Amino acid sequence: MPQDKFREKVKELLSFADVKIGGGRPWDIQVHNDKLYARFLAEGSMGVGESYMDRWWDCDSLDQFFYKVFMAELDAKIKPLSYLFEAVKAKIVNMQRPSRAFRIGRHHYDMGNDLYRCMLDKRMIYSCAYWKKASNLDEAQEAKLDLICRKLGLKPGMRVLDIGCGWNGTAKFAAQRYKVEVVGITVSDNQYKLGKELCRGLPVEIRMQDYRSIDGVFDRILSVGMIEHVGCKNYAEFMRVVKRCLKKDGLFLLHTIGGNSSVTSTDPWIDRYIFPNSMLPSAKQLCDAFNGLFVLEDWHSFGAYYDKTLMCWFKNFHDNWDVLKKSYDERFYRMWKFYLLACAGSFRARQNQVWQIVLSPGGVPNGYQAQR
Secondary structure (H helix, E strand, O other): OOHHHHHHHHHHHHHOOOOOEOOOOOOOEEEOOOOHHHHHHHHHHHHHHHHHHOOOEEEOOHHHHHHHHHHOOHHHOOOOHHHHHHHHHHHHOOOOOHHHOOHHHHHHHOOOHHHHHHHOOOOOOOOOOOOOOOOOHHHHHHHHHHHHHHHHOOOOOOEEEEEOOOOOHHHHHHHHHHOOEEEEEEOOHHHHHHHHHHOOOOOEEEEEOOHHHOOOOEEEEEEEOOHHHOOHHHHHHHHHHHHHHEEEEEEEEEEEEEEOOOOOOOOHHHHHHOOOOOOOOEHHHHHHHHOOOOEEEEEEEOOHHHHHHHHHHHHHHHHOHHHHOOOOOHHHHHHHHHHHHHHHHHHHOOOEEEEEEEEEOOOOOOOOOOOO
16 A cells, blocks of 8 residues: 555544544644554554654644544554454463562562652552532542442551552551551552651551562452453452451452453553553452452442543643653653553543452441441
8 A cells, every 4th residue: 555545544534523634623643754654553652652752743732632542432443453462362371370470570569669659649559530619639649549438437556468569659648637557558669668767757657569478367358450450361260368467357358440341451552652461340249259258338430530630640740741751751751641641531531440349258337327
């Protein structure tokens, strides 16, 4: 297919999303390399992401561009053969087996505490904030943490397990505000070291540990933004670990990004550059995983809030670039910008969701009182 035919095909596809090549609107794209069109068609999302990192194209408002692309479902119209290979590999191989458990920590969460300090709120909470009554990111993240604690019914003296504790911001909040003891686990060395420092003097223990090796029994268990790294082959085992470690009258809160359909692999660009071996669970996959193990007490969906959260993270990242560029190059800036704003567009288009699910081993006597 000659180069002009590639261009016409891409132009036609983009027209379904009301995006123009060389247009003057914020969501239109400006092309700097005519080889882009063939790359888009041959490589799908990998070609879109890598060509942006290579400066082959630009867009004044990437979040608006991706919102329109996802609303038009263009991502489903271009599926290179490499996607099929990845999907088949994921079905055959357990990409999240114990021997690979610490890879995501090294690749993503150990990228640099300076990056996350500059991008996130003051507590370094790296998950969707709760904007119901909040006016800024700090308030919205505090509201989310308090919502989690209220949903779990935390009381002084309770022993709490945080699976995937990050930099221990949630554990610190719960220990200070609700007077509980917390054990947090992470697979990130940077999170482990800084988390210990930030919680010094509090009844908080942080461990470098895979979830499959957790021992002990807890009054409450929570997991925020971690099951996205567990993989569909391991969802049921994850739930069995939680059941084993939770008291019979306990509660478990799962906070996760969710997908609208069941998948066995993730987007190739996200897998290579951002979250290797990650995938978003569907409602069906989660229900199948806890079927026969737990009673579903509450299911709260607020994925639209992640758009606003991601836009705040990008603004913080962009505004602090003069500091960060001493440690990260321009290609990293474009990669990270692409990641944050593409994700914002996907949540705006409601392609991805955020769920908080409360489960109990045997049902709460007289019924669970939902918190919002």
